[in-house]
Amino acid sequence: MSAKFISIEGITRRFQAPDGSQTTVFEDIWFAIARGEFVCMIGHSGCGKTTVLNILSGLDLPDDGAAIVDGKAIEGPSLDRAVIFQSHALLPWRTVLGNVAYAISSRWPKWSRSQVEEQARRFIDKVGLKGAEGKKPAQLSGGMKQRVGIARALSIEPKILLMDEPFSALDALTRGTLQDEVRRICLETGQTVFMITHDVDEAIYLADKIVLMTNGPEAMVAEIVENPLPKERDRNQIHRHPAFYAIRNHLIDFLVSRSKTFKSEIPADYDRRKPPVILPQNQPQPLPPSHEAGRKVA
């Protein structure tokens, strides 16, 4: 039962061009997410990743097929599914506390003011923004704004967290800390997460499963990669794990070449309804010569 908490069943999305022609962004996509799983979707721009996420959030509807959550087809946005937007999408006329409280009072309209405020402060604390409650978004750095977006999404205690490249607009250092925090919070609460990213390392660090999309238009799910790394991982140590380069190379190979060519050389046993699940294993990786040399000097 828990294997299919979220089930994407044959969704297709077409867009009408102004000249009347139709573009199919992606077609007949199937995959599933189990409860408590962290799933990343990787693919090049234009493959419809954001559209898939919008369908999951209920902001967009598929032309064909259905996205099913907990046995019910998604028909519109729901407070059970919180979205962290790429552009943080904070309401600039509200303070940090006001932005988070807005979500909470939408979730629990009957709550008293103090209850709402208490919950808001708890989650602002959780993302490390204590002391910034009274600030307006314009007074915050990009990283802090995204923290508020994360606090807002988590504060309504959603069943599913949807993230659309939440860290892509941040500098590398901030991105790292935020990834750590999101990972920590999601692990603590057993949050089910679907996240879109461009960043292979981000996906390896955060995800349990990685869904690979071929290039659009008419994109499809090429395969689903299981992350061979243990659930307990340390950002500074994962590159020493024997399977790290196996999965990293697999993902990069896909993005560099197979995302383009996959459609022309679809394997004979490929089934759209059950995209192949791959578990990259540690194969011996050839060490670059400079690496050996470096070791001797040291």
Added chain:
Amino acid sequence: MRQTSLRLRAGIVSLGILLIFGLAWHLAVSGSGPTQQMDPEYAKLMGQTAVQGKSAMPGPLDVLVKIWSHLKEPFYDRGPNDKGIGIQLAYSIGRVLLGYGLAMLVALPLGFLIGMSPLMARALDPFIQIMKPVSPLAWMPLALYTIKDSSISSIFVIFICSLWPMLINTAFGVSSVRKEWLNVARTLEVGPFRRAFTVILPAAAPTIVTGMRISIGIAWLVIVAAEMLVGGTGIGYFVWNEWNNLSITNVITSILVIGLVGMILDQALARVARAVSFPE
């Protein structure tokens, strides 16, 4: 410190300009022109211009004296043709606020409707486009004919001229609320009323208030002309009445007062605009 000194310097320059202008004005009107010998009866009719060579144009000091006399007694009422400038102003401001308030009651909800419904936006567009460029005074005869009351007619004229900028700005502000903010409201399952008041209104408020500021400016311009036309009371009537009395000092005084009130109205809305604006 730099800023205060800039302000101070600007103030000094302003004062200098005022002094130079006042002095030039004073000199221009105080020179004596050629005098003519004439029959005393005729001289009486011709006034001081002909007899003493004095310019009929009052100097700045005459105007200051006049302003002082108005300030001493702004609200006197000695019959329909002689009321204090304060009373006249109160009539005008009252009409403007009434017409403007009515326009707000219509423009804001209607603007919301147009901004939120592409259908209504397209359907109402031709009417707005045709009505907007019409001088509000062109409505006056129609108003007088249907309403049959000159005072209410001028309120109607204020209503119609304040309507368009508010309506258009409200519709524009509402229709251009950022999609991502609306998406936030949608993912939080915020109902239509709460969305209108907690997302759309604050997001569109700066644009709406800009429209209201344009409207109050136009309304104050139009009330003077409207009152000149319908007569009776108001600062516009006062100006025209004083022209008929050949009291140029009073005309100049009213010009200053009209400017002052217009500035106060504009500044009041600028304050509102600051209150609703938000940095992004």
